[in-house]
Amino acid sequence: MNKEEYIRTLTEQIRCKMARPGVAREIGDHIEDQTRAFMGEGMSRQEAESAALKDMGNPVDAGVELDKVHRPAMPWGMIALIIVLSVVGSAFQYILNSRNIDAGGNGFLVEGRGWFTVLGIPVMVSVCFADYTRIAARARELMIGLTVLIILGGQFFGLSINGTRQWIGITGGWGVNVPLILMLTVPLYAAILYGYRGKGMAAVAKSVLWIIPGCLLAWQSNSLWMTCTLFLTYLVVLALAVYRGWYRLRRKAVLAGMGAFAVVLPLVTACYYWFFGADYQRERILFYLSPAIGWDKQPQEVVSNGIEYVRAILGNSRLIGQGNNVPDISDMPELSDYLLVGVAGYYGILVAVLLAGLLLFLLFRFLRISLRQRNQLGMLMGAGCSAVFLIEVGGYFLNNFGIMYMGNYCPFLTYGGTGTIVTYVLMGIMLSICRYQNTAPERRTAGSLFGIRRPVEKMKG
Numbered sequence: 001m002n003k004e005e006y007i008r009t010l011t012e013q014i015r016c017k018m019a020r021p022g023v024a025r026e027i028g029d030h031i032e033d034q035t036r037a038f039m040g041e042g043m044s045r046q047e048a049e050s051a052a053l054k055d056m057g058n059p060v061d062a063g064v065e066l067d068k069v070h071r072p073a074m075p076w077g078m079i080a081l082i083i084v085l086s087v088v089g090s091a092f093q094y095i096l097n098s099r100n101i102d103a104g105g106n107g108f109l110v111e112g113r114g115w116f117t118v119l120g121i122p123v124m125v126s127v128c129f130a131d132y133t134r135i136a137a138r139a140r141e142l143m144i145g146l147t148v149l150i151i152l153g154g155q156f157f158g159l160s161i162n163g164t165r166q167w168i169g170i171t172g173g174w175g176v177n178v179p180l181i182l183m184l185t186v187p188l189y190a191a192i193l194y195g196y197r198g199k200g201m202a203a204v205a206k207s208v209l210w211i212i213p214g215c216l217l218a219w220q221s222n223s224l225w226m227t228c229t230l231f232l233t234y235l236v237v238l239a240l241a242v243y244r245g246w247y248r249l250r251r252k253a254v255l256a257g258m259g260a261f262a263v264v265l266p267l268v269t270a271c272y273y274w275f276f277g278a279d280y281q282r283e284r285i286l287f288y289l290s291p292a293i294g295w296d297k298q299p300q301e302v303v304s305n306g307i308e309y310v311r312a313i314l315g316n317s318r319l320i321g322q323g324n325n326v327p328d329i330s331d332m333p334e335l336s337d338y339l340l341v342g343v344a345g346y347y348g349i350l351v352a353v354l355l356a357g358l359l360l361f362l363l364f365r366f367l368r369i370s371l372r373q374r375n376q377l378g379m380l381m382g383a384g385c386s387a388v389f390l391i392e393v394g395g396y397f398l399n400n401f402g403i404m405y406m407g408n409y410c411p412f413l414t415y416g417g418t419g420t421i422v423t424y425v426l427m428g429i430m431l432s433i434c435r436y437q438n439t440a441p442e443r444r445t446a447g448s449l450f451g452i453r454r455p456v457e458k459m460k461g
Helices: 003-012 022-038 045-056 059-069 075-103 112-128 130-155 176-194 201-209 211-219 224-243 251-276 279-289 305-316 339-347 347-372 378-401 419-434
Strands: 158-161 164-169 175-177 441-444 454-459
Touching: 003 022, 003 045, 003 059, 022 045, 022 251, 045 441, 059 158, 075 112, 075 175, 075 339, 075 347, 112 419, 130 158, 130 164, 130 176, 130 211, 130 378, 130 419, 164 176, 175 419, 176 211, 176 224, 176 251, 176 378, 201 211, 201 224, 211 224, 305 339, 305 378, 339 347, 339 378, 347 378, 347 419, 378 419
Parallel strands: none
Antiparallel strands: 158 164, 164 175, 441 454
């Protein structure tokens, strides 16, 4: 048996086809190294290769042992936790909505919202079984295609609701929320950065340019919060790539510059609208910050009704059970934005803390798994998906602590069809990263049309 036959027999025992090329390379390199060592002892190449193969042992037995290591591990615990959060979040939405209607309110839930959860879980599992590394093959094409679809959809089917154009209308009276769809650009951005590995400052400049489309579309949709969320997430992904040494540059200087950029740009933008913007733009800044003075610097109440309600309900909540003198739930401004505070007021602070804790545990668990990935693409994509959720959740907690109103999305706790499906797609990508953490191959890019590259197996040497 020669080396090629040995490797073919060994890899045939590995059931995960994704892992076979990488294992074949590793085994081939090991056999070659051992062959050269024997040749250094005076053996001919044929004798040395035979001795190296003998040292490797039976290829079937070796392949069976490697199959145990290079086998996709379905993250059932994470899937179970996601399902629990989905069910509990939907249940509290339904219960609190019913309370609101019984108290004389109009209700909040969108009709058919539960069906998006029922549909989203199979979508998540399907994405989990997919090979996430293939995203790198067409990351730039997918980013450009998604951007073009959003632009065309907004141009021809855009809906203006409450003065904003955040929706693209589709048949049957349904609409797609543009800011939430833009969250899908995060793993695509990570895959684009993966294709720039080993390059210099020019790669960082290109990476910064790729930040513009998503942020610009979010800004044009009048979603300040999603603009900030995407901007920060993109910078986190880029900073992680720089920190891991993907590019040939001075890491400390570049990271310091990115940190300054992340602080200065929002301040410059806010100052511009404060001093040169219209009155409503100044009021909008105060609406987010909710200080005790208005734009004309005269004392006045600018704290929103939502924040007042949150502070009132938290002040009357108990550790367990419904609090005393809890404000009427029919006065709640928007259940979707204040689900946690509603749970705290009517079921106890500990229940709300447990729900928030489970959500944070899930996201930080995903982040930890991603950062420990051997596959660098999986590391960056998983960290990006975790970061965008953690930033959203952080803003949502500010809503529910009565600190400031962000009006942002929170996975499992905010209703809406677009957000629900996007959540499950991103969760599916992170589950796929977990599933293939011991099998996914590293890939590099090879040239293709218009400079958009496709991945091929990474070769050593």
